[in-house]
Amino acid sequence: MKTLLHPTWVGHAGGYRSGVAHGTFDSPRGDPSTDTPRGVLDAAPGPLHPAAGQTLAAASRVSWADPVRLHAPGRRSRALLDTARAVLAEALEVRPEDLSVHPTAEDALAVGLDGLRHARRRVGQRVVASAVERSVVLLRGDVEDPVPVGPTGRVDVASFTAQVAEPGVAAAVSQTANGEVGTHQPVLDLARAAADAGVPLLVDATASLGRDPLPGVGDVVVADAAAFGGPPLGLLAVRPGTRWGLPGPRREAEHGRALATPWVPSVLAAAEAWRQGTASHRTDAERARVLVSRVRTAAAAVRDVEVVGDPDARLPHVVTFSVLLADGEVLVEELARRGLAVGSGSACTSSALRPSHVLAAMGVLTHGNVRVTLPLESVCPDREEDVDRLCAVLAEVVAAVRERLGTADL
Amino acid sequence: MSNPEVVDARGTRCPVPVVRVARAARSLAPGEVVVLLADDEAARSDVPAWARMRGHGLTVEDDGTWTRYTVRVAGTTSDGSGEARST
Numbered sequence: 487m488k489t490l491l492h493p494t495w496v497g498h499a500g501g502y503r504s505g506v507a508h509g510t511f512d513s514p515r516g517d518p519s520t521d522t523p524r525g526v527l528d529a530a531p532g533p534l535h536p537a538a539g540q541t542l543a544a545a546s547r548v549s550w551a552d553p554v555r556l557h558a559p560g561r562r563s564r565a566l567l568d569t570a571r572a573v574l575a576e577a578l579e580v581r582p583e584d585l586s587v588h589p590t591a592e593d594a595l596a597v598g599l600d601g602l603r604h605a606r607r608r609v610g611q612r613v614v615a616s617a618v619e620r621s622v623v624l625l626r627g628d629v630e631d632p633v634p635v636g637p638t639g640r641v642d643v644a645s646f647t648a649q650v651a652e653p654g655v656a657a658a659v660s661q662t663a664n665g666e667v668g669t670h671q672p673v674l675d676l677a678r679a680a681a682d683a684g685v686p687l688l689v690d691a692t693a694s695l696g697r698d699p700l701p702g703v704g705d706v707v708v709a710d711a712a713a714f715g716g717p718p719l720g721l722l723a724v725r726p727g728t729r730w731g732l733p734g735p736r737r738e739a740e741h742g743r744a745l746a747t748p749w750v751p752s753v754l755a756a757a758e759a760w761r762q763g764t765a766s767h768r769t770d771a772e773r774a775r776v777l778v779s780r781v782r783t784a785a786a787a788v789r790d791v792e793v794v795g796d797p798d799a800r801l802p803h804v805v806t807f808s809v810l811l812a813d814g815e816v817l818v819e820e821l822a823r824r825g826l827a828v829g830s831g832s833a834c835t836s837s838a839l840r841p842s843h844v845l846a847a848m849g850v851l852t853h854g855n856v857r858v859t860l861p862l863e864s865v866c867p868d869r870e871e872d873v874d875r876l877c878a879v880l881a882e883v884v885a886a887v888r889e890r891l892g893t894a895d896l
Numbered sequence: 897m898s899n900p901e902v903v904d905a906r907g908t909r910c911p912v913p914v915v916r917v918a919r920a921a922r923s924l925a926p927g928e929v930v931v932l933l934a935d936d937e938a939a940r941s942d943v944p945a946w947a948r949m950r951g952h953g954l955t956v957e958d959d960g961t962w963t964r965y966t967v968r969v970a971g972t973t974s975d976g977s978g979e980a981r982s983t
Contacts, residue, residue, distance in 0.1 A: 790949065810949060811918055813911055833910045833938040841910065841938040851945040852938050853911035891911075896918040 489537055490569060490758050491544050522867050527876060528829040529803075529861035530665065530693075535715030536865070538759035542717065545751035553747055563750045570750070570757035577714075577760045578691075578707055579700055580723040586740035587721060587748040587756075591692045591710035592622040594720025597732070597743055598706045599626050602657035602686050605729040610654030616641040616661075616671075617847035620690065623659050624843075632847070638796040639669040639848045647679040658687050662701055665693030666831055666844045666857060667795035668778075668804035677703035686728060695721075696763060696862075697771055697803055706730065711756035714763050715865045719748070719756045763862060771802040774860050777873040778805045781858055784877035788884050794850045806831065808845070809854030809884050811893035817856055820883045826876055829857035854887075900929040906962050910938035914946050917967060921952065926971020935962040943967075 523533040534542065549566045551559035568582070575582040588594040603611060613627030618635050633646045641660065650658050660676045663669060673689060680687040689704030696714025700707070705728040711719040722743065724730045732743065739747040763770070782793050782805055790810035809817060814832025821828050831842030832855040841852030858876070863869050888894040903920050905913035913934035920930045932943065940956075943965045947954040953968035 792945075792949065808945075810946060811911065811915055833936075839909065841941060846941040849941065849945060851949075852941045853914065891915065893915055893918070896915070896922055 489541055489544075490573070490754055490761065491541055491548065491566075523861075523865070524868050525825040525827055525872050525875075526861050526866045526869075527858045527872055528827045529865070530829060530859040531712035531718050532715070532859070532861040533865055534717060534755065535759040535762055535862070537762045538716050538755040541758040542751050542755035545754040549750040549754060551750075553750060566754055567747075567750045570753045573757035573761055574711075574721055574753070575723070577695065577764070578709055578721055578723040579702070580707070580725065583741065584726060585721060585723050586743040587719060587753050588740070588744055589720065589748070590718055591708065591712070591720045592620070594708045594710075594722040595620065595622050595688075595690060595692070596626045598688050598708050598722050598724070599623065599657060599659065601724065601730040601732050601743070602688060602706060602728075603627075604733045605731045606656040606686070610656050612652075612655045613657050613659060614646065614649045614655055614685070615659040616646065618664050618666075618669075618844045619659055619661055620665075620692070621843065623688075623690065627657070627659065635847055637848055637850070639664050639667045639794070639844060640796060640799075641671050641676065643672050643675045643679070646676050647683075650680050650683040650685045655683070655685050658685050659690060660687065660704075661690040661692075662694040663698065663801045663804075664795070664844060665801070665804065665859075666842060667806045667848070668800035669796040670698075670799040670801070673701045674703060677701070686730075693804070694801060696760070696767055697774070697801055711759060714759055714767075715862050716756035716759035717752050719752055721756075763864060766862075766864060770862050770864070773863060773870075774803040777860060777870060778803065778858070780873060780877055781805045782807075784880050785856075788881050791884065792851055794845070794848060803860035804858070806845075806855065806857045808851035809856070809887070810851060811891065811896050812854035812884060812887045813891055814853055814855045816887045816890060817854060817883065820887055821856070821876070821879075824875070824879055824883070826872065826879075828876075829859060831855045831857055900931050900966070902931045902933065905932060905934045905936070905939075907935065909936050910942065912936070913939040914942045917943065917965065918946060918950075921950070921967060921969050924969045926969055928969050930967050930969070932965040932967065933959075933962055934965065939963065939965070 549563040551563040553564035553567045571582045575585040615629045617632035658680045686705040688706040692710040695709035707723040709721040736742045785807040793807040814830040815834040833841040845852045905916050917932040951970035955966045957964045
């Protein structure tokens with residue numbers, strides 16, 4: 487497929503051989519930029535789409551300038567940023583002028599929420615959000631009494647509906663799906679409840695864009711380019727007609743929403759990842775769904791392993807399970823020794839030594855947790871092989887970890 | 897029931913508290929009780945989840961800076977309550 491940048495620009499960047507990144511990460515087979523990543527079962531974030539990587543390298547040479555500058559390189563950056571924004575706006579199903587780009591998804595969520603709250607400060611300050619929303623939402627929104635979720639992590643619609651109808655609510659938040667356990671949220675029902683109460687809704691699509699179709703609701707929509715093979719980059723769409731505004735003096739960049747213009751090569755790489763993947767997202771999701779089902783079956787077959795999250799209404803590429811009386815950190819290590827990179831929501835694997843608030847809210851085991859986030863097949867062509875390898879070694883790994891911990895007979 | 901076994905796992909972290917109470921429960925007869933004291937945050941989720949998976953009865957009380965988990969081991973008891981369950 488054609489890339490966003492002119493081919494001569496991309497070719498120009500291809501001769502990179504002696505920089506900082508060369509050598510250290512060199513693999514035995516040679517050029518690290520062409521080797522396919524293996525054993526990636528923790529694509530949150532995952533490796534860049536190869537075309538996005540090429541565009542990033544080339545763009546760093548041609549769009550390094552600040553796009554507000556009036557010289558030729560500045561104008562070129564401006565033109566390329568406009569191109570990239572148009573592509574990403576299409577991804578979020580909004581107009582380019584409604585989309586701003588932010589350094590991270592967390593930043594985009596915080597800014598999106600701040601703007602809704604500030605615009606409704608006369609109504610109230612309260613934010614309604616479920617207990618399984620991302621930490622940044624719960625903290626930034628000062629959510630003291632989160633909406634409960636069921637054992638699969640699905641938001642309780644009746645509680646949400648009751649909470650948004652209370653006085654003093656500035657905004658409501660719902661994720662499309664939970665990125666840790668995969669469960670889809672009833673976002674259409676929640677959007678209807680918020681609209682009936684006259685409360686604006688922020689839809690957090692950071693885990694799902696590129697994997698699932700957007701639900702088409704939400705006054706504000708936030709996504710993450712890392713979810714579809716781009717670099718981590720926050721995308722914030724505010725639909726026309728939404729009451730939205732930030733406190734303080736007007737910010738200079740990104741339609742008044744950001745303190746600084748994003749680094750254009752990063753935005754181009756995100757747009758490239760979207761363009762490359764957009765034709766194959768549906769088939770990729772169908773294939774990922776089959777692979778995740780294999781992992782669910784293999785995990786459920788091991789004694790005292792609980793697969794968590796909704797078995798059907800879920801993201802195609804995410805699966806989480808917890809191993810009773812095993813240690814999350816050791817499970818991750820044992821799988822890593824076998825060349826498989828997985829995530830974990832267990833306390834012992836987090837820097838804060840606190841278990842995943844998502845698993846805790848669902849009332850499931852937080853120890854012995856393993857989280858698989860599949861990369862796109864176009865990013866990791868060996869994805870299926872890696873999944874099958876995980877399924878093949880899982881029982882033996884669990885047994886080894888329980889043996890080490892002395893819990894095999896409990 | 898008058899003097900239930902007490903497992904003091906205060907100061908230990910996940911997964912130690914749940915492992916220790918599981919070990920204690922292993923040697924008890926159905927209907928017998930073991931008390932776990934723990935101050936690890938993960939135990940708040942993990943002890944109830946373990947009890948649910950094993951079919952044990954559980955009451956949870958906050959006791960200052962730690963939590964007291966009273967576990968009634970699953971299985972057929974003399975008064976006929978509970979169900980037999982192999983571990």
